[in-house]
Amino acid sequence: MPLTDVQVRNAKASAAPYKLTDGNGMFLLVQPNGAKYWRFSYRFLGKQKTLALGVYPAVSLATARKKRDEAREQIAAGVDPGEAKKDAKRAAEIAAANSFEAVAREWYDSQRPGWSNGYAEKVLNSLEVDVFPKIGPRPIAEIDSPQMLSIVREVEARGVRETAKRILQRSRAVFQYGIMTGRCSRNPAADIDAQTVLKKGPGVQHMARVKATEIPQLMRDIDAYQGDLVTRLALRLMALTFVRTTEMIRAEWSEFDEAAAEWRVPPERMKMRDPHIVLT
The missing domain is CATH 3.30.160.390 (Integrase, DNA-binding domain)
Known part of the structure; x- marks a missing residue:
């Protein structure tokens, strides 16, 4: 029964x-x-x-x-049916190992040692937020240029053109890694020209340099600044050390050696990834 x-x-x-x-x-x-x-x-x-x-x-x-x-x-x-089930399981495992997300994370791990913590976090976050939800589970070999273009334009539509460009650049690197490791045979992101498909941005506006004759007045203006004390001291220190703004903003007390009169900026916070000693 x-x-x-x-x-x-x-x-x-x-x-x-x-x-x-x-x-x-x-x-x-x-x-x-x-x-x-x-x-x-x-x-x-x-x-x-x-x-x-x-x-x-x-x-x-x-x-x-x-x-x-x-x-x-x-x-x-x-x-x-038993063997068919095993074959399907193996195929699913292979597909998972060859998904865009799996290859991207493998690429990320291979590059991570050469990046600062801050930059590495930005790279991974951009992929997790804007790319993985769209094509992460898909086999990397099946992704085409129109799919990548859709992702890039969706990011651009949020008003973050530079982010869209960086996502395109990082996706190109992931596909190139996939080609080198045998998971795909072409790079669909490389077929997309950001200058052609993205709207023209306003461009980068560089601040005018300070002339040597203007430095005395600049220092007087800094000393006369009535705003936040930390800001005034930071401006004075930047004028004396010529460090970049981000290097000043992210400085930690542990980097300063009063006895040696040195400020040791660690390599992960330097643009060229080399340690830098100032205030010598």
């Missing part, structure tokens, strides 16, 4: 595993701990085999029967 939902639901654990047969090779295996597993027993090429159909109640009686019937159809077509 075929099983009913009530029988399956009310099946109790016993001291030893036991089976409740549904028919056509399918049965419910009840374990001593109360766990219930759907199984399908079949013969293929003269060998007796068992196929796992799922765990109850995640897989209902009706769903288990559907899986059993699909397996029977495979057998009738000369396909071993």
